[in-house]
Amino acid sequence: MPSYTVTVATGSQWFAGTDDYIYLSLVGSAGCSxxxxxxxxxxxxxxxxxxxSYDxxxxxxxxxxxxVKIEKxxxxxxxxxxxKYITLKTPFGDYIEFPCYRWIAGEGEIxxxxxxxxxxxxDQIHILKQHRRKELETRQKQYRWMEWNPGFPLSIDAKCHKDLPRDIQFDSEKGVDFVLNYSKAIENLFINCFMHMFQSSWNDFADFEKIFVKISNTISERVMSHWQEDLMFGYQFLNGCNPVLIQRCTQLPEKLPVTTEMVECxxxxxxxxxxxxxxxxxxxxDYELLDGIDANKTDPNTLQFLAAPICLLYKNLANKIVPIAIQLNQVPGDENPIFLPSDAKYDWLLAKIWVRSSDFHIHQTITHLLRTHLVSEVFGIAMYRQLPAVHPIFKLLVAHVRFTIAINTKAREQLICEYGLFDKANATGGGGHVQMVQRAMQDLTYSSLCFPEAIKARGMDSAEDIPYYFYRDDGLLVWEAIKTFTAEVVGIYYKSDQVVAEDQELQDFVNDVYVYGMRGKKASASAQHAAVNFGQYDWCSWIPNAPPTMRAPPPTAKGMVTIEQIVATLPDRGRSCWHLGAVWALSQFQENELFLGMYPEEHFVERPIKEAMAQFRKNLDAIVRVIAERNKNKKLPYYYLSPDRIPNSVAI
Incomplete structure (x- = not known):
């Protein structure tokens, strides 16, 4: 009688093992065992x-x-x-791999x-066609679309993390509990001693240093020492947390009536x-998107304010970017002066602080939440709904949406929900962040998600004209490495455009992304998340450099600002502590993080793909070396897009 050797691999994550009974059946072309x-x-x-292993x-x-059918x-x-997987050695010496990498819950089968x-x-065999169809039918019942807020990209239909399909839940929910992580951050940073003075003001800038007692972070310390300088202010538009807004000015806007006389110095x-x-x-x-957004009113004891500044910058003879004019609101007028470096010290400083605060809001809600988290979730849901596990694009994408839907569900459950943690410290909490996403969706296009196109659209693509833009330089290297790898993989399975056009599963996947992600607008990846997420503690932990809220409105005249007014405008002690805990927690890598190019789950078994993956890792390693060499002896190293620091997926 024919005998098969079956090898079964169980996952190594917490609670992966089982004491249940496991049954196996083999389905062949001539019969079923x-x-x-x-x-x-x-x-x-x-x-x-x-x-x-079993015989x-x-x-x-x-x-x-x-x-292969498995029943538990x-x-x-x-x-x-x-x-994890099953392998089969047949009586004829064949060796067959059956990747799984899935949970079997309850009395389930797979x-x-x-x-x-x-x-x-x-697929020409009926049983394989049927298997393919059944898998998608099952997944489409599990992975349902939901509109969390009108105008948002659609998300997964789940109220909380435990409602998610088991396969996309975190291995340990505790590790991504925002409430727990915030508390842990506050404890680790020794800032809980200020919580009893929640709504009291700081005394002066030096007072903020008291919540920095446990910092051993070179960039944070440098920001704290140099945040008032124009060079540091300008540098952040290129290589800080939000290096995606600056654009070359081809025509001075009428709403910013700045003249040569104003800025000639x-x-x-x-x-x-x-x-x-x-x-x-x-x-x-231009922070026009913030114009008219409602400021947070969830705390009746504290007024909070927003502005929509326009900041003009100049490339000086040293090829450094510095600010030369700031208007704090969109409509020019006597009560909306243009602030200049030649103004009184504290006038100019407060104007820059308002820009930094506005930049923080755009970064958190649009650059980070919308354009990495929510967009990545759309691709993940569409993948599970429309691509069976045997599809090459599923195999290519699955590692890059790992835990993305779970982290977003956690965020909707605890962070950005009504009365969530986001409301505690941010002027755009209490609904302003929702208005911002709804407004930003009008500019969300597929081309704006493509790194080289987005850089070029802002006129920032010339390395010769605009040196020191490390976000662009490193991002283009990583983009090219990913493009080369994915093109090689895709080229193995799609020999022509016609094959692409005739792949109905792929077309359904793209249509889901277009309809539910881009919301059907006709105009319309993980590395970007690394660029805008993991530097949050570096650049935002020094509160005056990235105030999450402002407690007084923007100044309407020059010559009136004092340092006492600035300190009274900045966040109070409690909101500063919440903010610091947030940016610390969000900047931490997950335990057992998988970085770009790591594919421990072997969904592909073909040798050409494994060779392409090995070459991909070599190309990424070369980029790591280039970036490390560039960063040598730099007082402000830029490493957020070094591939060894880019997680495979958006998962924090």
Missing amino acids: EKHLLDKPFYNDFERGAVD VTVDEELGDIQL RKYWLHDDWYL VLRDGRAKLACD SLERQLTLQQEVEQGNIFIV
């Missing part, structure tokens, strides 16, 4: 991290093995099991195909302002 209980007497099978003898010839039946209590990636057109080339514009030396950052 009976159920076999996988059990070794006097041996504890399917322990966490175990790889167990399975069948009564008759099965032909080519097409499917209760032994004592419900006991979920994480199955049917696996061998690991070779196949398009729908490659800042211009170093003996040219007029218009000539500097024509030579490409003027840059602009």
